[in-house]
Structure formats: C-alpha cells, structure tokens
Amino acid sequence: MKHTISVLLTNKPGVLSRVTGLFSGRGFNIESLCVAETLEEGVSCLTLVTKGDENIVEQITKQLHKLIDVIKVTDISEKAFVEREMVLIRVKAESHTRAEVLRIIDIFRGKVVDVSPKSYAIEVTGAASKIDAFIDILRPIGIKEIVRTGIIAMARSKK
Amino acid sequence: MSKISGSKAIVKCLKEQGTTTIFGFPGGAVLDLYDAIFHSDLHHILVRHEQGAVHAADAFSRATGKVGVALLTSGPGATNGVTGIATAYMDSIPMVVLTGQVPTKLIGNDAFQEVDIVGITRPCTKHNYLVKSTEELVPTLREAFHIAKTGRPGPVLVDLPKDVVAGACHYPEEEEINMASYQPNYSPHNRQVEKACKLIMEAKRPVLYVGGGVILSGANKELTELAIKLNIPVTMTLMGLGAFPGTHELSMGMLGMHGTYTANMAVAECDLLIAVGARFDDRVTGKLDEFATKAKIIHIDIDPTSISKNVKVDVPIVADCKSALAAVNKLFDDEKTFSLTDEANKHLPWFETIHGWSEKHPLSYCREGDIIKPQYVVEMLDKLTGGNAIITTEVGQNQMWAAQFYRFNHPRRFITSGGLGTMGYGLPAAIGAQIAYPEKCVIDIAGDGSIQMNIQELATAKQYNCPVKIAILNNGFLGMVRQWQELFYDKRYSSTVMDISPDFVELAKAYGAVGLRATKTGEVESVIKEALATDGIVLMDFVVSPEEGVYPMVPAGKANTEMLLV
Ligand SMILES: Cc1ncc(C[n+]2csc(CCOP(=O)(O)OP(=O)(O)O)c2C)c(N)n1
Numbered sequence: 001m002k003h004t005i006s007v008l009l010t011n012k013p014g015v016l017s018r019v020t021g022l023f024s025g026r027g028f029n030i031e032s033l034c035v036a037e038t039l040e041e042g043v044s045c046l047t048l049v050t051k052g053d054e055n056i057v058e059q060i061t062k063q064l065h066k067l068i069d070v071i072k073v074t075d076i077s078e079k080a081f082v083e084r085e086m087v088l089i090r091v092k093a094e095s096h097t098r099a100e101v102l103r104i105i106d107i108f109r110g111k112v113v114d115v116s117p118k119s120y121a122i123e124v125t126g127a128a129s130k131i132d133a134f135i136d137i138l139r140p141i142g143i144k145e146i147v148r149t150g151i152i153a154m155a156r157s158k159k
Numbered sequence: 160m161s162k163i164s165g166s167k168a169i170v171k172c173l174k175e176q177g178t179t180t181i182f183g184f185p186g187g188a189v190l191d192l193y194d195a196i197f198h199s200d201l202h203h204i205l206v207r208h209e210q211g212a213v214h215a216a217d218a219f220s221r222a223t224g225k226v227g228v229a230l231l232t233s234g235p236g237a238t239n240g241v242t243g244i245a246t247a248y249m250d251s252i253p254m255v256v257l258t259g260q261v262p263t264k265l266i267g268n269d270a271f272q273e274v275d276i277v278g279i280t281r282p283c284t285k286h287n288y289l290v291k292s293t294e295e296l297v298p299t300l301r302e303a304f305h306i307a308k309t310g311r312p313g314p315v316l317v318d319l320p321k322d323v324v325a326g327a328c329h330y331p332e333e334e335e336i337n338m339a340s341y342q343p344n345y346s347p348h349n350r351q352v353e354k355a356c357k358l359i360m361e362a363k364r365p366v367l368y369v370g371g372g373v374i375l376s377g378a379n380k381e382l383t384e385l386a387i388k389l390n391i392p393v394t395m396t397l398m399g400l401g402a403f404p405g406t407h408e409l410s411m412g413m414l415g416m417h418g419t420y421t422a423n424m425a426v427a428e429c430d431l432l433i434a435v436g437a438r439f440d441d442r443v444t445g446k447l448d449e450f451a452t453k454a455k456i457i458h459i460d461i462d463p464t465s466i467s468k469n470v471k472v473d474v475p476i477v478a479d480c481k482s483a484l485a486a487v488n489k490l491f492d493d494e495k496t497f498s499l500t501d502e503a504n505k506h507l508p509w510f511e512t513i514h515g516w517s518e519k520h521p522l523s524y525c526r527e528g529d530i531i532k533p534q535y536v537v538e539m540l541d542k543l544t545g546g547n548a549i550i551t552t553e554v555g556q557n558q559m560w561a562a563q564f565y566r567f568n569h570p571r572r573f574i575t576s577g578g579l580g581t582m583g584y585g586l587p588a589a590i591g592a593q594i595a596y597p598e599k600c601v602i603d604i605a606g607d608g609s610i611q612m613n614i615q616e617l618a619t620a621k622q623y624n625c626p627v628k629i630a631i632l633n634n635g636f637l638g639m640v641r642q643w644q645e646l647f648y649d650k651r652y653s654s655t656v657m658d659i660s661p662d663f664v665e666l667a668k669a670y671g672a673v674g675l676r677a678t679k680t681g682e683v684e685s686v687i688k689e690a691l692a693t694d695g696i697v698l699m700d701f702v703v704s705p706e707e708g709v710y711p712m713v714p715a716g717k718a719n720t721e722m723l724l725v
Contacts, residue, residue: 009340010339010340013289014277014278014281014289017278017281018281021281021282025282055467058467059464059468062463062464063464065463066462066463066464068285068286068306068338068340068341069340070340071339071340
C-alpha cells in the first residue's frame with residue numbers, strides 16, 4: 001500500500017542524505033520526496049511517498065525517527081489528509097490543436113504559463129490522480145516536456 | 160573570558176567528558192591536535208594501524224562501559240578506521256571517533272588526503288558531524304558524547320577540519336544537553352510491564368533470551384534476580400554472554416547457529432520467550448518461521464526499531480533493560496496474591512525437561528589422544544584462569560569455541576565482534592581491555608588466519624607494556640569457512656588452506672614477546688600455566704586438530720531444532 005509520510009527535521013547539512021541513505025541502505029523505496037522549510041527557523045518538512053506492507057512502513061517510520069536530526073514522523077495516510085502535486089507540462093499547440101488544449105486546461109483548472117508559436121507550457125495543481133489523468137489526456141496531442149514536484153500533504157484538522 | 164585554541168579546547172573537552180585514554184595515529188591534518196595532546200596529561204596510545212586504534216577504543220569501552228575515544232588523521236587514516244567503526248556500530252558500542260579533515264576551504268576540491276568520511280560513515284555511525292567553526296567544536300563534542308552513550312549506544316564520528324582546530328574559541332560552560340530531535344526513552348510503560356508480568360505468571364515453560372543490551376545497560380543484576388526469583392532458565396546470545404552467570408544451573412548457554420542443544424530446544428518448546436536487549440538476529444533465530452513458534456513473546460529493548468523487526472511480539476516494552484527489569488521485579492515483589500515460591504516451583508517440570516536435554520546432548524567434543532583439540536585448549540584456559548580472565552576473540556571457529564567452552568560469570572569479560580564478525584578484532588581489543596585493566600588477565604583467543612590481520616599491534620602491546628596473552632588455535636585453515644566447505648561444498652577447500660604462516664613463536668620473539676608452542680595434548684596445561692605466570696606478552700601457538708568442526712551447528716536457512724551434533 002501507498003503511504004504518505006511527513007517528517008519534520010532539523011535543517012542541518014547532509015540531513016537529506018541521511019534520509020535517502022536510510023531508504024537505499026535498508027531497501028525501502030521512495031516514490032516521491034519533497035522538502036522545504038517550515039515556519040519555524042531551522043526546521044524543514046519533508047513529505048515522502050513510499051510503498052510497502054504494514055511491517056515495512058512501521059520499520060520506515062521507526063527508522064526515520066531514529067535519525068538524530070529527525071524531530072517528528074507522521075504517517076499522514078493513516079488519517080484523513082489532503083495531498084497536492086504540481087506539474088509543469090510543455091505540450092504541442094499548433095493551430096489545429098490550440099483550441100482543444102485550452103479547453104482541456106480549463107477543465108483541469110490549469111494555467112498557461114509560457115507560450116511559443118508551437119507549444120504551451122501549462123501549470124496544473126491537484127491530487128496525484130488528477131495530474132495523472134491530465135497527462136493521459138494530453139499525451140495523444142504530444143507532450144514535449146514534463147516536470148512534477150512530487151506530493152506534499154497535510155492531515156485534515158479534526159472537525 | 161579569553162580564547163583558547165581549538166586543539167586545546169578539544170583536549171579540555173575530552174577530559175571534561177571523562178576521557179583519560181585515547182587510541183590513535185597521527186598525520187598532517189591532526190598535527191595541531193597532537194601538539195595539544197603532547198602538552199596535556201591525556202594518555203595517548205599509538206597503535207600501528209588505525210583499525211587497531213578503533214578496535215582498541217571499542218574494547219576499552221566494552222570492558223569499562225565508558226565511551227571509547229579514537230583519533231585518526233584525514234583520508235587514509237579515516238578510511239582505515241571504517242571497519243572498526245562498523246564493528247562498534249553493529250554491536251552498539253559507545254565511542255567517539257575524531258578524524259582530521261583538510262581545511263574547510265579545500266573541502267570538496269579533492270585535496271591531498273581528503274575523503275568524505277562523514278559521507279562514508281553515515282550508515283555505520285549512530286550520528287556524525289563535520290565541524291564548521293571553532294566555536295562549534297566544544298558543543299559538538301559534548302553532543303557527540305551524549306549521543307554515543309545514551310539510548311541505544313553507538314559510535315559517533317566528529318570530522319575536524321584543520322583550520323577549525325587551528326582557530327580560537329571561547330570555552331563554553333558545560334550545560335545540560337537538550338536536543339528536540341533526540342530524546343531516548345528510558346522508563347517502561349506501566350501497562351506494558353503489567354501485561355508482561357501477567358504473561359510470565361501464566362507461563363509454564365518460560366525462557367529468558369538475553370542479548371548485549373543487558374550488558375550495555377548494566378542490567379545483569381536485575382536480570383539475575385528475575386531469573387532466580389522465578390526459576391526461569393536463561394539463554395544468551397554471543398553478545399549477551401556474561402549477563403547471567405554461565406556456571407549457574409539456570410544457564411543454558413548460548414543459543415542460535417552454534418548454540419547449545421538445550422538452548423535451541425528450550426526456545427523451540429517454550430511457551431513464553433522473554434527477550435531482553437536482544438534483536439532476533441538471523442544467527443540467533445535460524446529459519447524465522449520455525450523460531451519459538453509455541454511461544455508468546457515479550458520484548459524489552461531501548462530501540463523501537465528492534466521491536467517487531469523480525470519477529471511479531473506480543474508485549475513490547477520500549478525501555479532501558481535495567482529500568483524495565485527493575486519494574487518487573489518490583490511488580491512481582493509487591494504482588495501479595497500469590498507466593499513467589501509457588502511461582503518458582505511451577506517451573507520445576509520445565510526445568511526437568513531442560514535438564515534432560517542437557518544430559519542427552521551436553522556441549523562436547525571427541526578427544527583424540529595426543530592431538531590437541533581446540534575445545535580442550537579453551538576448557539583449560541577457563542580452568543586455569545578460574546573463569547576470571549577478560550577474553551577477547553578473533554572471528555571464526557576460535558570465537559565460537561571461546562563462546563561455548565569458556566564460562567563467563569560476569570558481564571564485560573567477553574569481548575568479541577558479534578554483529579560484523581570482524582577478523583583481526585581480538586588483538587587490538589585485548590590491548591584496549593588491558594589498558595583499561597592493567598592488572599587483569601586478558602587473553603585473545605585467536606585463529607591462525609585472523610591473528611595475522613592485525614598482528615602488527617604486538618608492537619603496540621610491547622610499547623605500552625600490555626601483558627596480553629594470545630592463544631592461537633592453529634589449525635592451518637580459515638577454519639570456519641573450511642567447515643562450511645566441508646559440509647556444503649563437498650570438501651572443496653577453495654582458498655581456505657593456510658599452510659604458509661609465520662613461525663608464530665619466532666614472530667613473538669621478533670616483537671619482544673614470549674612465544675610458546677604446544678603440539679600435544681599433554682603440553683597444553685603447562686604452556687598455559689607458563690604463559691599465565693609470565694609477566695609480559697605471551698603468544699601461545701597451539702597446533703590443533705586441523706579439521707575440527709564447531710558443533711552443534713544449525714545449517715543456514717534451517718530451523719534451530721535441525722542442529723548437526725558432534
Ligand atoms: C575481515 C574478515 N574477512 C573475512 C571474514 C570471513 N571469515 C569468517 S571466519 C573466517 C575464517 C577465520 O579463520 P581463522 O582466523 O584461522 O579462525 P578459525 O575459524 O580457523 O578458528 C573467515 C575468513 C571475516 N569474518 N572477516
């Protein structure tokens with residue numbers, strides 16, 4: 001099963017390689033990984049998506065927690081949560097497809113962020129499944145380049 | 160307050176942390192530090208190879224419980240130390256390793272003797288640091304000591320760029336270390352302790368399975384109290400030997416691949432396994448699916464990652480072994496609804512079964528007249544030292560025979576590389592232990608292969624008057640590997656024949672030590688006696704039965720009950 005794990009860590013040099021080294025060294029897999037600073041100075045939040053059965057994910061969270069620079073580990077996917085990913089796609093847009101591309105962008109609430117005579121660069125945000133669907137629909141038209149951010153996630157607050 | 164040099168600050172901080180002895184080897188990147196050591200009363204032991212420095216510091220720690228300290232220069236000095244660091248890491252030994260580094264502005268430039276030792280040792284240290292400024296030196300060192308010795312202990316490396324050490328800093332006041340991201344939990348959860356006691360009360364066939372964690376946390380008294388109070392038989396891992404008296408009638412000896420028949424049968428048949436400071440390592444469990452299948456399991460360990468890693472556990476207790484066992488003992492003592500004697504008597508039938516196993520298949524070996532049996536040598540060492548020596552070992556058959564036939568009644572007397580199985584560990588380890596206890600008898604039980612991996616440390620022993628004794632069980636083979644080839648590769652002894660070795664007696668002499676040799680069973684006792692009566696270093700070369708095997712043996716991948724016996 002897929003798990004989205006949120007890790008708070010002290011922002012020290014090499015801390016990211018401690019995390020990735022842990023995954024490679026112990027044979028855990030990382031599907032995506034995002035990291036950036038939080039409000040608190042010197043503390044970063046790392047969101048990673050991994051796959052594995054219950055035992056493996058339990059080991060992953062415990063091993064992460066054991067790293068000296070890690071402050072807190074939460075398996076967000078255990079509870080209700082929101083996840084978002086952003087993608088930038090450069091897609092072919094020639095005179096006969098431009099209108100269709102714009103229509104699709106509209107449906108997915110995307111934005112054109114760069115225009116050239118033969119292509120659009122588009123920004124779309126959403127759950128990973130939405131991004132996948134968007135990519136699938138654009139594929140026949142001709143995707144020239146694609147960059148995804150990886151997933152970030154946040155637990156929903158209790159009602 | 161006036162400033163002092165980084166190197167002086169380091170020395171001062173080491174002393175503040177209680178370090179009196181360090182093991183090391185100098186080089187360009189640590190010249191400043193060595194100069195500060197020259198002016199201090201720190202006792203520095205100059206080894207002959209950096210691996211030896213780290214092993215010696217590690218054994219110093221294993222023998223005393225203190226944090227061992229090693230000092231290496233940058234580049235090759237640091238990489239030579241890596242095997243030692245990994246050895247300590249696998250056995251959770253508290254250590255601080257200081258390495259020199261090229262000046263900060265050269266880092267990343269492939270400078271002379273530059274190596275990314277922090278990167279290299281990331282997976283084999285508990286934590287490591289590259290110190291970026293002189294002001295950070297002392298706080299970092301304090302943190303390193305704190306991390307090394309608390310929680311599940313382990314080696315911490317501190318990389319020291321030359322300019323950082325050469326700089327000046329204020330020496331900060333010592334204050335309590337409080338790290339938001341590192342707060343090991345020591346005290347057990349009451350509800351878990353209650354659950355554990357309930358399981359113990361219900362058990363008819365309990366077994367205590369004890370690992371190195373008990374020794375590391377100093378919980379041997381609490382453990383012994385529990386075992387004796389409730390009449391629970393005890394088996395120990397290689398790392399746990401000495402946590403419970405080996406000559407006590409409740410001791411079943413070691414379990415696992417080369418464990419006793421009794422211990423492995425008892426674990427297979429028990430209805431409650433109480434694991435304390437052990438981690439269900441593959442050498443202990445054999446085929447996992449068939450390990451302790453009839454038992455409920457209580458697991459006490461300070462490291463949450465050890466719990467339910469290999470084996471599903473019924474009652475986990477994440478805590479320091481000492482406080483957890485003390486809590487269990489207290490609960491039993493305070494309990495008024497039953498009598499402890501009844502509880503202890505309840506296990507008598509189980510004890511009888513166990514007794515039956517040890518009578519049927521005790522640890523044994525076949526005698527062959529004049530040909531020296533390696534097991535006999537270990538038995539004689541045990542007898543002639545009254546079981547009171549500090550024993551270090553190399554790795555292989557020698558290590559297993561030492562574990563089987565020397566009976567350890569006290570913790571911190573058996574010093575061996577368990578998790579990593581590092582050949583070449585025993586001699587530098589003996590030196591480390593001897594430096595810690597100059598008056599005690601320290602013996603390295605060695606193989607003719609392993610001893611050659613760090614034989615150069617004989618010179619270190621000589622230089623510092625360490626009267627270590629070395630007992631080579633010389634079988635002319637890389638014996639343990641040969642044994643596997645004998646059993647599983649049709650005796651194709653591919654590259655395990657060591658028929659060219661130095662004349663160890665002459666070699667000992669060359670190093671200024673005494674060399675003795677025994678080639679017949681009848682000579683063993685007198686050689687050991689002479690060695691023990693000699694003041695300095697003695698190397699004993701026992702020419703033993705070449706194709707002797709270590710038994711019992713659980714073949715890899717088999718269940719522990721499928722032991723090959725003598
Ligand atoms: C550094 C290292 N290299 C290789 C091994 C693999 N190995 C394990 S036991 C052994 C044989 C050791 O031979 P010896 O020291 O003569 O001891 P014996 O088994 O004969 O007692 C070897 C090669 C090891 N454990 N460590």
